[in-house]
Amino acid sequence: MAHVQLSDLSKRYGVFQAVETVSMEVQSGEFLTLLGPSGCGKTTTLRMVAGLVPPTTGTVRIDGRDVTALSAAQRGIGMVFQSLALFPHMTVTENVAFGLKMRRVAPAEIARRVRSLLEIVRLAHLADRYPNQLSGGQQQRVALARALVIEPSILILDEPFGALDRKLREAMQVELRQITRDLHITALFVTHDQEEALMLSDLVAVMNQGRVEQLGTPQEVFRAPRTRFVADFMGVTNFLKGRWSGGVLLAGGGALPGPLQQVGADGSTVELAIRPEEVLLQPGAEATTGALTAAVLQAVYHGTSTSYTLRLPDGQTLMSREPNDGASGYAPLRFSAGDAVTARWRPEAVHLLQS
Numbered sequence: 001m002a003h004v005q006l007s008d009l010s011k012r013y014g015v016f017q018a019v020e021t022v023s024m025e026v027q028s029g030e031f032l033t034l035l036g037p038s039g040c041g042k043t044t045t046l047r048m049v050a051g052l053v054p055p056t057t058g059t060v061r062i063d064g065r066d067v068t069a070l071s072a073a074q075r076g077i078g079m080v081f082q083s084l085a086l087f088p089h090m091t092v093t094e095n096v097a098f099g100l101k102m103r104r105v106a107p108a109e110i111a112r113r114v115r116s117l118l119e120i121v122r123l124a125h126l127a128d129r130y131p132n133q134l135s136g137g138q139q140q141r142v143a144l145a146r147a148l149v150i151e152p153s154i155l156i157l158d159e160p161f162g163a164l165d166r167k168l169r170e171a172m173q174v175e176l177r178q179i180t181r182d183l184h185i186t187a188l189f190v191t192h193d194q195e196e197a198l199m200l201s202d203l204v205a206v207m208n209q210g211r212v213e214q215l216g217t218p219q220e221v222f223r224a225p226r227t228r229f230v231a232d233f234m235g236v237t238n239f240l241k242g243r244w245s246g247g248v249l250l251a252g253g254g255a256l257p258g259p260l261q262q263v264g265a266d267g268s269t270v271e272l273a274i275r276p277e278e279v280l281l282q283p284g285a286e287a288t289t290g291a292l293t294a295a296v297l298q299a300v301y302h303g304t305s306t307s308y309t310l311r312l313p314d315g316q317t318l319m320s321r322e323p324n325d326g327a328s329g330y331a332p333l334r335f336s337a338g339d340a341v342t343a344r345w346r347p348e349a350v351h352l353l354q355s
């Protein structure tokens, strides 16, 4: 059980600000993921929590205690990194036992804990193998067992599944989620893969240029991104420029479906995001309030869905993505280039972005 609190954590390398005033709290047993593109400061943040990198300013607290000045070993945090560095000359059992031996745990207790951990990560049958006799996924599980065997209340994982193929990665993700839940471990995870972040986490912190741009549940950051960066990172492809007029948002050559809360004066402009799967199309151009007319520029079949690129009357483009169910999957596409259509969406599907 451990509660982690980061307060105004910053890291500067020379003149370069790698992490800037990051503050967040992870409750005991929660799974938090730092998500963001390469170089945004995820690893540096995680290493400051682990005690591997000293912060320039700010504090790290575990269960209310300031651990900023403590070494990594004194913090008792389990760690798994992408370059997992198993000891090649040791068997699976010896690799997992290593941390306990260093802590001078009694041999019988070591044997008991290693056996139990190998069962949890489903490797008991490979206990006597050497790392080079294991698949990549099995090696990752040894690394996980090795981190878990010291019974850490906090587990730190930096892109631990980056080298695995998709199927193996998914299996490991499910296992990791189960293990951290079962053992009530507080986990801090780093990835640049939004799907991985969404499926694993209780909380996702989206980072950009050293700062946390949005912190929320997976549903919040996916469904209600607050900035263009977060929306973009979450796979939103539709960004429209709009203008307020008497409580109505004008964009794309028409009035958007309301009610929307006007945030600026009349005439002020705003950027908005809409997920392509929220844009519903009907045949024929029918300009009514809450619907936009559009011309189909391109139709692309993706198997499980079909995407349409549309041109709106004011020249902006918009994407619509429709799921293909069993029947429609074999049917001809509903629209093709040049067709006139009407686009609508639920008022809640529109997210006004902060500039």
Ligand SMILES: Nc1ncnc2c1ncn2[C@@H]1O[C@H](COP(=O)(O)OP(=O)(O)OP(=O)(O)O)[C@@H](O)[C@H]1O
Residues within 6 Å of the ligand: 013, 016, 018, 036, 037, 038, 039, 040, 041, 042, 043, 044, 045, 192
């Ligand atoms: N020891 C260092 N000296 C100087 N700059 C560094 C050092 N370590 C990291 N940086 C820089 O700090 C920034 C953040 O690095 P960090 O490793 O935290 O990013 P990241 O988000 O984890 O990226 P990735 O996904 O590529 O690992 C990068 O621009 C990196 O070049």
